[in-house]
Amino acid sequence: MTHFAEAEGEKGKMTRTWFSVRDEPIFAWAGLWRVSDEWGPVYSGVMTDANAVVAPVHDRMPVLLHSEEYEQWLLGSFDDLLGFQKRVFPADRILMERTTDLWVKKKGAAAVEAVLL
Template sequence: MCNLYTERLSAAEVAAHFGVANPIQSNAGEEVYPGTPGMVVREEEGARVMQSMTWGFPLRLKGMSPTAKPKPVNNIADLGKPMWKGLAAKPRWRCLMPLTAFAEAEGPKGAKTRTWFNVKGEPIFAWAGLWRISDEWGPVYSGVMTDANEAIQPVHDRMPVLLHAGEYDRWLNGSFDDAIAFQSRVFPPDLIETTRTDELWVRRKAPPSEGLALS
């Protein structure tokens, strides 16, 4: 489960990479956490647009107070499940999540550190996502997950569905079978670069990473 990624990108850089004609500024921070804003690229009337949305579909767990804040479901484990299939089958609800790196927690409990992953030679790349409009937070999005490749497995058994630049259109406009194929494939491990750090996973001033993954 991925609960942290970076968007160290300007609006102009995102627009140029993803073919967006009218770049917009975002209130997203360089580090994106579940329940906080992130930049998303989607299609509207045949053109790619940029939009700031909340990372995570709002979910009220059983027993929660009606006044409690919903939990953000920021990872999608299985596109074939009824909860996700209705969105995944319609290209209008697919999106691209621009990022520069994503992180997983590594190490002993209470002292976990951030291990970062990026695509070699790609200063900007994309994570396949779905989006919708929620009553609670307005536009929201969630990232599709898959089995970890050999590069990620030492740290976690799951990883984001990463897309090459030439695959963006297929994700945004392809069939449901195309979407399933992306979730089923193994992203080449030799394209993953790993950076281990001594940064604590939970920082005192950072928003908590308490997102959810639902199958």
């Protein structure tokens, strides 16, 4: 992926805050997937405690992988995988971009804009 976002601010007025990895145009978020009889293909992103950059916005963050860790994530043992969740991604590698974009757009606002067009 290129970025991940978290909601920031007071309920009803939350804005979107973006995070990316310094000097990495794309990076990997550790995840799990399987085929479910009920839902078909399903997936989940693995989360961990937030580092110092993300913590002011949210108490957890995705488990981000360094490129040299991809093979270990894909082929490692169960204990290897648990180890990723226990480590903290270096804060000096994370960039934060606060925006004024609302996290949730009001349903009525979209309808009004469509009518005005």
